[in-house]
Amino acid sequence: MNERIKQYTEYCLNCPIKPCSNKGCPLNNDIPTFIKLTKDGNVKEAYEVLSKTTVLGSICGRICPHMKQCEGNCVRGIKGEPVNIGEIEAYIFDKALKNEWYKNTKKTQELKGKRIAVVGSGPAGLTCADFLARSGAEVTIYEKYDKLRRNLKTWYTRF
Ligand code: SF4
Incomplete structure (x- = not known):
């Protein structure tokens, strides 16, 4: 993991009420969980958590209006800079693309035959x-x- 991403993940307070997710994310991405997993070096698990609710993380991590959404609701932003959530998300998905983790996405049979x-x-x-x-x-x-x-x-x- 590069030093910048490491610093971003360590800056997160892992807030139990997670306003970044609950109030800020239209997809309800589980932001504190994927940040903590990334901080602990479990980037593949972070991808699995994130990919439950989103598909285009490399793009959303770069172009979502973060200050109106997750980062605009980050507790860290009350007295200072919010956690750079978008960049962490893009980092996880870029790694998933490079390593082709998306190929292991579990499928269900709900719509089999359709x-x-x-x-x-x-x-x-x-x-x-x-x-x-x-x-x-x-x-x-x-x-x-x-x-x-x-x-x-x-x-x-x-x-
Ligand atoms: S609100 Fe900010 S500090 Fe709290 S869990 Fe979300 S990203 Fe981390």
């Missing part, structure tokens, strides 16, 4: 397709362009 079309390969379409695929559905994404953007291609191939 064939489902998702129209559009934007963030909502990809997220929807991912959660459907995890439930056992056979998912096809329809996209008006001939391919996804290069940086999203990795996600496309998992379906």
Whole structure:
């Protein structure tokens, strides 16, 4: 783990009421838990916790309006700087992509035998397709362009 991420994770107070998650995160990502796991060197477990509620962590970690969401609700931000939650999230997902941890995502059989079309390969379409695929559905994404953007291609191939 690089020194910066280490410092960010150590700065988190692991608040039991977790306003960063409960008030700040539209996806209800379990922020204190994934930060603590990362701090303890369990980045793969941190990814497993985070991936229960999100698919595009490398992107959300970089482009979400964090100061209006998780970081804007961080207790550390009351008297100083909030924890840099976005950068920790992106770090975990970048590592997951590099190590292909997403290939081990557990599937359930709830939608086994169902064939489902998702129209559009934007963030909502990809997220929807991912959660459907995890439930056992056979998912096809329809996209008006001939391919996804290069940086999203990795996600496309998992379906
Ligand atoms: S509110 Fe801030 S300090 Fe508290 S658990 Fe969330 S990220 Fe950590």
